[in-house]
Amino acid sequence: MADVSLTKLHKSFDRTEAVCGIDLEIADNEFVVLVGPSGCGKSTTLRMIAGLEEITKGDIRIGGELVNDVPPKDRDIAMVFQNYALYPHMTVFQNMSFGLRLRKYPKKEIQRRVEDAAEVLGISELLQRRPKQLSGGQRQRVAMGRAIVRNPRVFLFDEPLSNLDAKLRQQMRIEIKRVHQHLNTTTVYVTHDQVEAMTLADRVVVMNNGLIEQVGTPGELYHQPRTHFVAGFIGSPAMNFLDCKLERNSGNLEVKLGDMLTLQVPADRGSRYEPYVGRGLVFGIRPEHVHEKRAGEDAFAEVMVNFIEPLGMETMVYFTINGVELCGRVSPEADPRPGQTISLTIDIGKMHLIESETNLVL
């Protein structure tokens, strides 16, 4: 077990810069997820930690030891790939024991470790099969088994569940979490799927364009996004954004959305937003904080429903304000219909204001 520390890490391929200087401290036993859109440099970062990609600039330390020039096999890490990368000509047992055999472990020890790992992953009956006789989920388990038997200091996962169907993905997500609770090995996990990131991580690292946008627990990212990008990326359906102006009206701050809509800023945010009066801002509110007007509440707007997404427990409604399509979440009892006009309310306490120039959440 070990901590991992990245310092001013850079990686350029010929002309493109894939990772543009990131700093990250991953604690011992921690489960950290790197998440971000495709091409943002997650895999490159992970592969540099693995030693599969040379570092252009910066330092990587594992367990305090500088590993910039240490080859992958001496870093004491194990990696699980998206496409499993099982050796097709070997049985499951041989696949899982390959690393141990290369390291000349005694036969008994190899047997014991493989059987233990197979037990943990529920693949004990598959040990004599070949990869092509396995289903996708089973292959993924074998790939994890191959990582576990080595008992490495750090686990690296690169989108391990992307090739599985939704149901299996959820099962394997729980499986991975269970294995981590069992072994407590430091884990760096890469995914483009924010749900995976939120459910698995102790801490989530949101990346964009080769840079870290924000590091935090899933709750922090959800409730206190630091940038426009994080606010839009975390949460599903995504946060609604509307251009707005902040104005002062007889001592109170007001958010003006176009000509028609005005919202009172909660009193406790007053001092925070005070310096931005008159500037171009973006108003953000999550769909789950936009709902049907209930008795005793003030309506935020009367809108016409474009279309609906009934999800059983709740119904998502899509509507247009100022030419922007927005989403809200109403209870199924409200029974909205496309074309119908409904009154919506906003949990104003959950609003965010983003400065357009810097893209920072205020």
Place this chain on the structure above:
Amino acid sequence: MTNIVRNNGALSALLGSKTSLHTNRRWALFASYACLIVFVIFFLCPPFYMLVTSLKTNAEIANLATNPWLIEQGITTEHYTHLLTETAFLTYFKNTVIVATFVVAITMVISVLAAYALSRLSFWGSGVIATGVFLVYLVPDSLLFIPLFKIVGGLGLLNSYWVLVLVYPTLTVPFCTWIMIGYFASIPKELDEAALIDGANHMQMLLKVFIPVALPGLIAATIFAFTVSWASFLYPLAFIYSDNQMVLTVGTVTTLIKGDVFHWGGLMAGALLAAAPPVILYAFLMDYYISGLTSGATKG
């Protein structure tokens, strides 16, 4: 089988037929077998003709009035006994086996190592070299044998079958390297990386991952190298003239064609015996030619 089934689908789409899948499948099977039978007859004609001729007496072969496809005047093994006892056929055979064995071994070692280096260790100029290797193969040997004659003459190797062990790899190595580059390139990069993390060095990666995974390619390359070294005609004709150094292809012809006299029976017997080892080898290796071995390495 899968091909037939797939053809069937394509066929019904093509015909837009309303017949059931079952009838369609029967029809496709029938068509496939009909094509295959025509093919088999076409390709079995020459060997059959050789066999028939090699078992005829000289008198019957010479008699133009007889049916060339049938033995009408009794079977004889005189051509085989003659070949094996009164000519140097067995010496040719031994020499050919030695040459082929060495050429295959040398070719496979060089081309597997070269292909690994060219497909995986991206070094300066590796792309150019990979293309160059293939271009070299395109130069016809009929252009090369005169300069090669000067070279091997200078090395003092003329008129020895070892010259063939030296020269044949110039034909086989480029082509086999090219085949192996293709096979190695189809192995997903993650497989090397997994092996690298598992602790394999380059030699272990080659021996324990690449060669087993690319076995079908390895066998294809082996068959090619064997065929070239077994059946080549021009180089032995140019470089070897003593009977005790000669190989099968040229040896059989020079022994059994004296001036304008063709010993047809003996020629056919010799050709049949010379063709037997490759046929047996192919049949044996085909069992191991399990294609699709790589499936299952990554997502299906």
